[in-house]
Amino acid sequence: MIFYFSGTGNSKHIAEKIANSTGERLVCISENIIAENETYEIEENERIGFVFPVYWYCMPKIVEKFIVQLKLSGYHKQYVYAITTYGLAAGNVMDRLIQTLSNKQVQVKGIFGVQMVDNYVVGYNIINVDKQRTILKNAEVETTKIMTMIERRENIEYIKKGRIRFVTPITGYAYRKAKHTKKFFATSECNSCKKCERSCPCNTIQMMDGKPVWVGECTFCLKCINGCKQSAIQYGKSTKKRDRYQYKKKTNTVMGRFSANRYNVPFV
Ligand SMILES: Cc1cc2nc3c(=O)[nH]c(=O)nc-3n(C[C@H](O)[C@H](O)[C@H](O)COP(=O)(O)O)c2cc1C
Numbered sequence: 199m200i201f202y203f204s205g206t207g208n209s210k211h212i213a214e215k216i217a218n219s220t221g222e223r224l225v226c227i228s229e230n231i232i233a234e235n236e237t238y239e240i241e242e243n244e245r246i247g248f249v250f251p252v253y254w255y256c257m258p259k260i261v262e263k264f265i266v267q268l269k270l271s272g273y274h275k276q277y278v279y280a281i282t283t284y285g286l287a288a289g290n291v292m293d294r295l296i297q298t299l300s301n302k303q304v305q306v307k308g309i310f311g312v313q314m315v316d317n318y319v320v321g322y323n324i325i326n327v328d329k330q331r332t333i334l335k336n337a338e339v340e341t342t343k344i345m346t347m348i349e350r351r352e353n354i355e356y357i358k359k360g361r362i363r364f365v366t367p368i369t370g371y372a373y374r375k376a377k378h379t380k381k382f383f384a385t386s387e388c389n390s391c392k393k394c395e396r397s398c399p400c401n402t403i404q405m406m407d408g409k410p411v412w413v414g415e416c417t418f419c420l421k422c423i424n425g426c427k428q429s430a431i432q433y434g435k436s437t438k439k440r441d442r443y444q445y446k447k448k449t450n451t452v453m454g455r456f457s458a459n460r461y462n463v464p465f466v
Contacts, residue, residue: 199240200225201249203250203399205399205417205424206419206421206424206444206445208315208445209249211445212283216341220345227261231263231264237269237270239271239272242276243276246279247280247348251283252289253373253418254370255365259415260399260400262298265295273304277307277348277351279306279309279310280295280306280309283311284311284313284314284358285316285317286360289359291311294370307352307353308348311357312337313340313358315330315334319440322440324441330443334445343356379412379413379416381434382410382432384410384432385431387429392410394410402416403422
Protein backbone atom coordinates (compact mmCIF):
# COMPACT_ATOMS: atom_id res chain seq x y z
CA MET A 199 0.00 0.00 0.00
CA ILE A 200 1.32 3.45 -0.88
CA PHE A 201 0.08 6.52 0.98
CA TYR A 202 0.91 9.69 -0.93
CA PHE A 203 0.45 13.41 -0.84
CA SER A 204 1.26 15.82 -3.64
CA GLY A 205 0.63 19.52 -4.29
CA THR A 206 1.88 19.95 -7.84
CA GLY A 207 2.13 16.37 -9.04
CA ASN A 208 5.80 15.41 -8.52
CA SER A 209 5.18 13.07 -5.61
CA LYS A 210 1.99 11.75 -7.20
CA HIS A 211 3.97 10.78 -10.29
CA ILE A 212 6.54 8.88 -8.23
CA ALA A 213 3.83 7.12 -6.19
CA GLU A 214 1.96 6.12 -9.35
CA LYS A 215 5.12 4.93 -11.07
CA ILE A 216 5.93 2.63 -8.17
CA ALA A 217 2.33 1.43 -7.89
CA ASN A 218 2.24 0.66 -11.63
CA SER A 219 5.37 -1.39 -11.35
CA THR A 220 4.67 -3.22 -8.10
CA GLY A 221 0.89 -3.42 -8.29
CA GLU A 222 0.62 -1.83 -4.85
CA ARG A 223 -2.55 -0.07 -3.75
CA LEU A 224 -2.48 3.75 -3.86
CA VAL A 225 -4.08 5.86 -1.12
CA CYS A 226 -4.26 9.62 -1.63
CA ILE A 227 -3.73 11.19 1.81
CA SER A 228 -5.69 14.37 1.12
CA GLU A 229 -8.74 12.41 -0.02
CA ASN A 230 -8.60 10.16 3.03
CA ILE A 231 -7.76 12.59 5.81
CA ILE A 232 -11.44 13.07 6.56
CA ALA A 233 -12.10 9.36 6.99
CA GLU A 234 -10.68 9.39 10.51
CA ASN A 235 -12.07 6.02 11.46
CA GLU A 236 -10.69 4.18 8.45
CA THR A 237 -8.47 1.19 9.24
CA TYR A 238 -6.08 0.02 6.54
CA GLU A 239 -5.73 -3.73 6.24
CA ILE A 240 -2.15 -4.78 5.50
CA GLU A 241 -1.54 -8.14 3.90
CA GLU A 242 1.06 -10.66 4.98
CA ASN A 243 3.73 -9.72 2.42
CA GLU A 244 2.62 -6.23 1.58
CA ARG A 245 5.00 -3.26 1.64
CA ILE A 246 3.87 0.03 3.16
CA GLY A 247 5.08 3.21 1.47
CA PHE A 248 4.75 6.93 2.14
CA VAL A 249 5.45 9.43 -0.66
CA PHE A 250 5.32 13.20 -0.13
CA PRO A 251 7.18 16.46 -0.84
CA VAL A 252 9.63 18.24 1.48
CA TYR A 253 8.36 21.51 2.97
CA TRP A 254 11.10 23.51 4.68
CA TYR A 255 13.00 20.32 5.42
CA CYS A 256 9.86 18.84 6.97
CA MET A 257 6.97 16.64 6.01
CA PRO A 258 3.76 18.45 5.05
CA LYS A 259 1.42 19.09 7.98
CA ILE A 260 -1.34 17.16 6.25
CA VAL A 261 0.92 14.09 6.04
CA GLU A 262 1.80 14.31 9.71
CA LYS A 263 -1.86 14.66 10.63
CA PHE A 264 -2.72 11.63 8.52
CA ILE A 265 0.03 9.50 10.05
CA VAL A 266 -0.97 10.47 13.58
CA GLN A 267 -4.49 9.23 12.94
CA LEU A 268 -3.44 6.25 10.78
CA LYS A 269 -4.73 2.85 11.85
CA LEU A 270 -3.12 -0.24 10.34
CA SER A 271 -4.42 -3.71 10.90
CA GLY A 272 -2.31 -6.78 10.14
CA TYR A 273 0.98 -4.92 10.55
CA HIS A 274 3.68 -7.14 11.93
CA LYS A 275 7.00 -5.72 10.78
CA GLN A 276 6.34 -5.73 7.04
CA TYR A 277 8.70 -3.55 4.97
CA VAL A 278 7.97 0.17 5.43
CA TYR A 279 9.58 2.82 3.24
CA ALA A 280 9.26 6.55 2.63
CA ILE A 281 10.13 8.60 -0.43
CA THR A 282 10.29 12.35 -0.46
CA THR A 283 10.53 14.61 -3.50
CA TYR A 284 12.46 17.84 -3.10
CA GLY A 285 13.86 20.77 -5.07
CA LEU A 286 17.36 21.24 -3.71
CA ALA A 287 17.88 19.29 -0.51
CA ALA A 288 15.69 17.29 1.81
CA GLY A 289 17.29 18.14 5.17
CA ASN A 290 16.26 15.83 7.98
CA VAL A 291 12.73 15.55 6.64
CA MET A 292 12.45 11.90 7.62
CA ASP A 293 13.28 12.36 11.32
CA ARG A 294 9.78 13.38 12.25
CA LEU A 295 8.19 10.75 10.05
CA ILE A 296 10.30 8.03 11.68
CA GLN A 297 9.41 9.37 15.12
CA THR A 298 5.69 9.69 14.36
CA LEU A 299 5.55 6.16 13.00
CA SER A 300 7.65 4.71 15.79
CA ASN A 301 5.10 6.13 18.26
CA LYS A 302 2.77 3.66 16.58
CA GLN A 303 5.36 0.87 16.76
CA VAL A 304 5.85 1.07 13.00
CA GLN A 305 9.47 0.90 11.92
CA VAL A 306 10.66 2.62 8.72
CA LYS A 307 13.35 0.63 6.92
CA GLY A 308 13.87 2.33 3.58
CA ILE A 309 14.36 6.10 3.24
CA PHE A 310 14.61 7.65 -0.20
CA GLY A 311 14.70 11.07 -1.85
CA VAL A 312 14.12 12.08 -5.46
CA GLN A 313 15.13 15.52 -6.68
CA MET A 314 12.40 17.05 -8.84
CA VAL A 315 11.43 20.55 -9.96
CA ASP A 316 11.15 23.00 -7.07
CA ASN A 317 7.62 24.40 -6.96
CA TYR A 318 8.33 27.02 -4.26
CA VAL A 319 7.10 29.94 -6.37
CA VAL A 320 6.50 32.15 -3.31
CA GLY A 321 10.25 32.14 -2.61
CA TYR A 322 11.89 32.26 -6.03
CA ASN A 323 11.21 31.68 -9.68
CA ILE A 324 10.71 28.25 -11.19
CA ILE A 325 13.79 26.99 -13.05
CA ASN A 326 13.74 27.18 -16.84
CA VAL A 327 12.33 24.50 -19.11
CA ASP A 328 15.68 22.98 -20.08
CA LYS A 329 16.70 22.55 -16.47
CA GLN A 330 13.29 21.11 -15.64
CA ARG A 331 13.72 18.53 -18.38
CA THR A 332 17.14 17.51 -17.13
CA ILE A 333 15.99 17.18 -13.52
CA LEU A 334 12.86 15.25 -14.41
CA LYS A 335 14.78 12.87 -16.67
CA ASN A 336 17.21 12.21 -13.86
CA ALA A 337 14.29 11.71 -11.47
CA GLU A 338 13.07 8.88 -13.69
CA VAL A 339 16.45 7.17 -13.46
CA GLU A 340 16.60 7.65 -9.69
CA THR A 341 13.06 6.34 -9.22
CA THR A 342 13.88 3.21 -11.17
CA LYS A 343 16.89 2.62 -8.89
CA ILE A 344 14.73 3.22 -5.83
CA MET A 345 12.10 0.81 -7.10
CA THR A 346 14.72 -1.93 -7.27
CA MET A 347 15.77 -1.21 -3.67
CA ILE A 348 12.13 -1.27 -2.55
CA GLU A 349 11.49 -4.52 -4.36
CA ARG A 350 14.49 -6.01 -2.56
CA ARG A 351 13.16 -4.53 0.71
CA GLU A 352 16.50 -2.92 1.44
CA ASN A 353 17.28 -1.39 4.79
CA ILE A 354 18.80 1.79 3.41
CA GLU A 355 18.99 5.59 3.54
CA TYR A 356 19.26 6.96 -0.01
CA ILE A 357 18.62 10.69 0.17
CA LYS A 358 20.44 14.01 -0.38
CA LYS A 359 20.09 15.96 2.85
CA GLY A 360 22.04 19.12 2.00
CA ARG A 361 24.56 21.01 4.09
CA ILE A 362 22.24 22.93 6.39
CA ARG A 363 20.08 20.03 7.44
CA PHE A 364 20.72 20.86 11.11
CA VAL A 365 18.22 23.76 10.78
CA THR A 366 15.39 21.25 10.27
CA PRO A 367 13.97 21.58 13.82
CA ILE A 368 13.81 25.38 13.43
CA THR A 369 12.27 25.36 9.95
CA GLY A 370 9.92 22.62 11.06
CA TYR A 371 8.76 24.61 14.05
CA ALA A 372 8.27 27.75 11.94
CA TYR A 373 6.36 25.79 9.30
CA ARG A 374 4.00 24.19 11.79
CA LYS A 375 3.28 27.49 13.54
CA ALA A 376 2.98 29.78 10.50
CA LYS A 377 -0.36 31.05 9.29
CA HIS A 378 0.13 30.54 5.59
CA THR A 379 -3.07 31.86 4.12
CA LYS A 380 -2.64 35.56 4.90
CA LYS A 381 -0.98 36.66 1.68
CA PHE A 382 -3.00 34.70 -0.88
CA PHE A 383 -5.39 36.65 -3.06
CA ALA A 384 -7.09 36.43 -6.45
CA THR A 385 -6.64 39.22 -9.00
CA SER A 386 -9.24 40.56 -11.42
CA GLU A 387 -8.07 37.92 -13.92
CA CYS A 388 -9.92 35.29 -11.86
CA ASN A 389 -12.75 33.86 -13.97
CA SER A 390 -14.46 32.12 -11.03
CA CYS A 391 -13.77 28.65 -12.47
CA LYS A 392 -13.56 27.27 -8.88
CA LYS A 393 -10.70 24.90 -9.79
CA CYS A 394 -8.69 26.13 -6.81
CA GLU A 395 -11.61 25.53 -4.46
CA ARG A 396 -12.26 22.03 -5.84
CA SER A 397 -8.65 20.93 -5.84
CA CYS A 398 -7.42 22.34 -2.52
CA PRO A 399 -6.31 19.27 -0.50
CA CYS A 400 -7.18 20.92 2.80
CA ASN A 401 -10.51 22.46 1.78
CA THR A 402 -9.01 25.82 2.71
CA ILE A 403 -10.44 27.71 -0.25
CA GLN A 404 -14.01 28.94 -0.39
CA MET A 405 -15.63 31.03 -3.09
CA MET A 406 -17.06 34.33 -1.91
CA ASP A 407 -18.70 36.67 -4.41
CA GLY A 408 -17.19 34.59 -7.20
CA LYS A 409 -13.61 34.86 -5.91
CA PRO A 410 -11.55 32.44 -3.82
CA VAL A 411 -10.74 33.25 -0.21
CA TRP A 412 -8.38 31.27 2.00
CA VAL A 413 -9.78 30.33 5.38
CA GLY A 414 -8.59 27.92 8.04
CA GLU A 415 -5.82 25.35 8.01
CA CYS A 416 -3.47 25.31 4.99
CA THR A 417 -0.62 22.87 4.39
CA PHE A 418 1.00 25.36 1.96
CA CYS A 419 1.30 22.93 -0.95
CA LEU A 420 0.91 25.82 -3.44
CA LYS A 421 -1.40 23.77 -5.62
CA CYS A 422 -3.76 26.74 -5.94
CA ILE A 423 -1.19 29.26 -7.12
CA ASN A 424 0.66 26.85 -9.39
CA GLY A 425 -2.50 25.32 -10.83
CA CYS A 426 -4.49 28.44 -11.72
CA LYS A 427 -4.75 28.57 -15.52
CA GLN A 428 -5.40 32.32 -15.45
CA SER A 429 -2.40 32.96 -13.18
CA ALA A 430 -4.93 34.91 -11.16
CA ILE A 431 -3.68 33.74 -7.77
CA GLN A 432 -0.86 35.68 -6.16
CA TYR A 433 0.96 35.55 -2.84
CA GLY A 434 1.72 39.06 -1.66
CA LYS A 435 3.82 40.99 -4.14
CA SER A 436 6.44 38.37 -4.84
CA THR A 437 4.73 36.02 -7.30
CA LYS A 438 3.36 38.42 -9.91
CA LYS A 439 6.19 38.03 -12.41
CA ARG A 440 7.10 34.47 -11.55
CA ASP A 441 6.30 31.36 -13.54
CA ARG A 442 4.18 28.49 -12.31
CA TYR A 443 4.86 24.78 -12.16
CA GLN A 444 2.81 21.64 -12.33
CA TYR A 445 4.09 18.19 -13.17
CA LYS A 446 2.73 16.94 -16.48
CA LYS A 447 4.17 13.96 -18.24
CA LYS A 448 3.29 14.36 -21.86
CA THR A 449 1.27 17.46 -22.52
CA ASN A 450 2.52 20.67 -24.03
CA THR A 451 -0.30 23.04 -23.22
CA VAL A 452 0.13 26.71 -22.50
CA MET A 453 -0.16 27.39 -18.78
CA GLY A 454 0.14 31.15 -18.58
CA ARG A 455 1.52 34.30 -20.05
CA PHE A 456 4.91 35.36 -18.86
CA SER A 457 7.48 33.00 -20.31
CA ALA A 458 8.31 29.69 -21.87
CA ASN A 459 8.22 28.15 -18.40
CA ARG A 460 4.46 28.34 -18.60
CA TYR A 461 4.57 25.47 -21.07
CA ASN A 462 4.39 22.14 -19.35
CA VAL A 463 7.56 20.23 -19.96
CA PRO A 464 7.43 17.08 -22.00
CA PHE A 465 10.38 15.11 -20.70
CA VAL A 466 9.94 11.61 -21.99
C1 LIG B 1 6.12 25.20 1.24
C2 LIG B 1 7.22 24.53 0.46
C3 LIG B 1 8.44 24.34 1.06
C4 LIG B 1 9.46 23.67 0.36
N1 LIG B 1 10.64 23.41 1.01
C5 LIG B 1 11.60 22.73 0.37
C6 LIG B 1 12.81 22.40 1.06
O1 LIG B 1 13.00 22.66 2.25
N2 LIG B 1 13.79 21.77 0.37
C7 LIG B 1 13.63 21.43 -0.97
O2 LIG B 1 14.55 20.88 -1.55
N3 LIG B 1 12.47 21.69 -1.62
C8 LIG B 1 11.46 22.33 -0.99
N4 LIG B 1 10.27 22.58 -1.64
C9 LIG B 1 10.08 22.08 -3.02
C10 LIG B 1 9.23 20.80 -3.06
O3 LIG B 1 9.63 19.90 -2.05
C11 LIG B 1 9.36 20.09 -4.41
O4 LIG B 1 9.11 20.93 -5.47
C12 LIG B 1 8.43 18.87 -4.45
O5 LIG B 1 8.87 17.98 -5.45
C13 LIG B 1 6.98 19.24 -4.73
O6 LIG B 1 6.24 18.04 -4.76
P1 LIG B 1 4.72 17.94 -5.27
O7 LIG B 1 4.72 18.35 -6.73
O8 LIG B 1 4.38 16.52 -5.10
O9 LIG B 1 3.91 18.86 -4.45
C14 LIG B 1 9.25 23.24 -0.97
C15 LIG B 1 8.01 23.47 -1.57
C16 LIG B 1 6.99 24.11 -0.87
C17 LIG B 1 5.65 24.30 -1.53
